[in-house]
Each structure stands twice: as C-alpha cells, then as structure tokens.
Amino acid sequence: MNAFLNWHALTWLGDSSLMMPMALAITAWLGWARRTRPVMWLWLLCVGAAGATVVAGKLAFMGWGLGIAAIDFTGFSGHTTLSATLWPVALWLAVSSFAHRWRVAAAFAGWALGMAIGYSRLALDAHSVSEVVSGFLLGLSASGFFLWGQRSKPHPRLRLLPVLLTLVLPALVIPPGTRAPTHELIGRTAAWMAGNERPFVRADLHAGTRPSRRAAG
Numbered sequence: 001m002n003a004f005l006n007w008h009a010l011t012w013l014g015d016s017s018l019m020m021p022m023a024l025a026i027t028a029w030l031g032w033a034r035r036t037r038p039v040m041w042l043w044l045l046c047v048g049a050a051g052a053t054v055v056a057g058k059l060a061f062m063g064w065g066l067g068i069a070a071i072d073f074t075g076f077s078g079h080t081t082l083s084a085t086l087w088p089v090a091l092w093l094a095v096s097s098f099a100h101r102w103r104v105a106a107a108f109a110g111w112a113l114g115m116a117i118g119y120s121r122l123a124l125d126a127h128s129v130s131e132v133v134s135g136f137l138l139g140l141s142a143s144g145f146f147l148w149g150q151r152s153k154p155h156p157r158l159r160l161l162p163v164l165l166t167l168v169l170p171a172l173v174i175p176p177g178t179r180a181p182t183h184e185l186i187g188r189t190a191a192w193m194a195g196n197e198r199p200f201v202r203a204d205l206h207a208g209t210r211p212s213r214r215a216a217g
Contacts, residue, residue, distance in 0.1 A: 007123045008177060013087075014079035014117040016180035021170035022086050023047055029093055029156055029163060036156050043089070043146055050085045050142035054078045054135070055186060062199035063190030069205050072128035077121050077135035078182070084114035084139025090167050092147060097157040107147055114139055 012018065026047075030040035057075035060066040067074040088110030095106045118132040127135075187199035196211040204210055 007120045010117055011079060011120040011124060011126070012177050012179075013113070014083035014120075015178070016078070016082065016182045017174050017178045018170055019082040019086055020180070021174075022090055022167060025166045025170075026086070026089055026093060029158060029166070033156060039150065039155055042149055046142040046146040047085055050081055050138055053138060054081050058183075058186045059190045059193070061190075061205075062187045063194035063196070065200040065204060065210060067200075067205045068130070071130040072202070072205075073130040073134070074128075074200075074202055074205060075131065076138055077118060077127045077131045079121055080114060080118035080127070080132050080135035081139040081142075083117040084111060084136050085142045086139075087111075087113045088143040089146060093156065093158065094160055094163045094167065096155055096163075097159065107143070110143070111140060 027040055027044060030043050031037050054076045058078070061074045088107040091106035091110040092103050095102045114136060118136050121127040121132055122129065191197065191199045191211065191214075195214050197214050198211045200211060
C-alpha cells in the first residue's frame with residue numbers, strides 16, 4: 001500500500017495540474033528581462049512543440065485508433081514528456097546564477113527525475129514501455145534543444161530562493177495528488193471529432209475492435 005501511494009506521489013510530479021503552472025512560471029522568469037526575452041520565445045517553441053506532439057498523438061489514437069499494437073503504443077506518455085521537458089529547465093533556472101557545472105548538474109537531475117516519473121507510470125500500469133520511452137525521448141529533445149541553445153545566449157541569473165518559491169507555490173496551492181482532467185478531455189474531444197460514441201482504448205488496439213459511430217443528430 002505504501003509503495004502504491006509513493007508511486008502516485010511521484011507520478012503527480014509530472015501531472016498537468018503541476019506542470020502547467022510550472023511552465024508559466026518558467027516563461028515568466030525568462031521573459032522578466034528584455035535581454036532574455038528571445039530565450040523565452042525559444043522556450044515557448046520547445047515546450048509548445050512537445051505538448052502539441054503529445055496531444056496530436058493522443059487525438060490520433062483516441063479518435064481514429066492510430067496506434068502500434070506490436071509495441072503496445074497508443075501515444076506518448078504525457079507525464080513523462082512534460083517531466084523531461086520542464087524539470088531540467090526548472091532546475092537549471094533555479095541555479096542560473098551558479099557556475100556552469102552546477103547548471104549542468106541541475107539539468108541532469110531534472111532528466112533523472114523525468115525518468116523516475118516515467119517509471120512510476122509503468123509501476124501504476126498507466127502506460128507501456130514504448131509510450132514511456134518515447135515520451136522521455138520527446139521531452140529530452142525539447143529541453144535538450146532549449147538548454148543547448150543557452151551556450152551562446154544571455155540567460156537569466158536569478159536568485160535561488162525566489163525561483164524555488166515560484167516553482168514550489170503550485171504544489172502548496174494544489175492539493176497533492178490532484179489530477180488534471182486533460183486525458184479525459186482529450187478523449188471526449190477525439191471521440192467527438194471522429195464521430196464516435198466513445199474514445200478508442202488500449203483494448204481496442206489489441207482486439208481489433210472500434211467504438212460505435214455516434215448517431216446523427
């Protein structure tokens with residue numbers, strides 16, 4: 001029971017209810033000073049591309065059943081993708097006034113946390129290995145591209161405490177374990193777009209079944 005609760009606590013660190021406020025906080029810090037606003041736009045491009053890819057994949061499967069049964073793939077793991085995208089940048093930003101080696105270490109700690117959150121999705125049987133691995137690689141690509149670009153760009157040099165307080169604030173306001181209804185919302189949207197009574201689910205992928213069509217009118 002305790003292990004089950006611990007996996008839920010870990011997986012919550014990648015939930016949209018926590019990740020979306022964190023993404024906004026990172027955007028605000030990057031856009032605070034005029035000299036770093038180009039960095040903010042790069043950040044928005046990276047996080048937006050990762051998020052849009054996850055949503056597009058989920059819509060494709062839930063609406064039209066586009067998945068890969070051989071590897072049990074129904075779309076990128078959103079928790080893993082967001083974690084591998086946001087946590088490395090958040091921790092890098094928290095130590096942005098420190099020496100380069102500390103910023104690198106913080107980014108790798110963020111990726112390690114993203115891997116742990118991905119593993120929690122497997123432990124909770126929420127995703128397959130292919131979905132977690134692909135989600136991590138997608139998030140790694142987004143955050144890695146952003147952080148690699150900071151080698152030659154001016155980046156914020158912020159104080160540790162204010163950044164940590166900003167990043168921790170959502171966790172203090174949102175009750176731990178709160179799940180954002182993003183998965184259900186995407187499912188309903190996908191079913192509506194495809195004209196189905198319900199979204200496709202994993203069982204449909206392996207059984208070759210499909211939802212009934214929604215009655216006209």
